[in-house]
Amino acid sequence: MAILRSRASKATSDEVLIRALYAEHGKALLAYATRLTGDRAAAEDVVQETLIRAWKHPEVTDGPRVSRRGRLLMVARSVATDGSRSTTRDTLGGEGQLSGTDACQRSKNSPRSA
Template sequence: MARTPRDEALITAVYAEHGRALLAYATRLTGDRATAEDVVQETLVRVWKHPDVLVNGRGSVRGWLLTVVRNIVIDRARARSSRPSEVTDDEIVAPIAPDHAGGVVDSLTVLAALEQLSPEHRGVLAHLYFAGRTLDETAQVLGVPPGTVRSRSHYALKALRRLVETPAEVPA
């Protein structure tokens, strides 16, 4: 369809008379000025393709234009919702699960070190850290004074730290 000066004059006149109202309405519907401008442009293309609607005498021209704007916005929303959502580059790469092998090795190292502690030191640590007892509760369960529990836990942790930090020799 070739443009004529008459078509350009028609579009210019429609835009001059109704452009601000169309843009305001489209902006209100879309919430985005750039999208609203695209909607108004598409509305004017439809006017250009069907100029007879403007002169057929049925209803208001502005009413028809606002209806076209609303329909375009609805069509765009439906098209967006029917398509799968777009994926960014960050979402394409699958997240890497943390490797828990280090934690397993650490647990085995600590368990091996605990076995090398004296039964008194191992018992205090078991009550305080594994059973979650307080210092006084541990003292009561073990039947020793709280000061003894405090002292044993201090020396037990010191020995455990030394055992864990010193790599064990692996037999050849």
């Protein structure tokens, strides 16, 4: 029974932490992520992933308030960059090379093929 109470207590404190981080830094994170991604929906995903990483790695939120926001913004930039890289990789066929259909489409649409 004590284990269940400690888990419930930890879950509550985790929720309080995430809510506090979002209340304090959410607007700045969303504005920054929107500038990075150019898309509000993608920016919301970046903010969510940033807060999840902060929850998984509490050392990100340790320390003074001023540097806490800086660290969160740095994580957001990393998340946005990772998302951009995976989108590019998916577009290029997974290994940084065009997939067969993409290469065909590009060659058909290329002015040189006419």
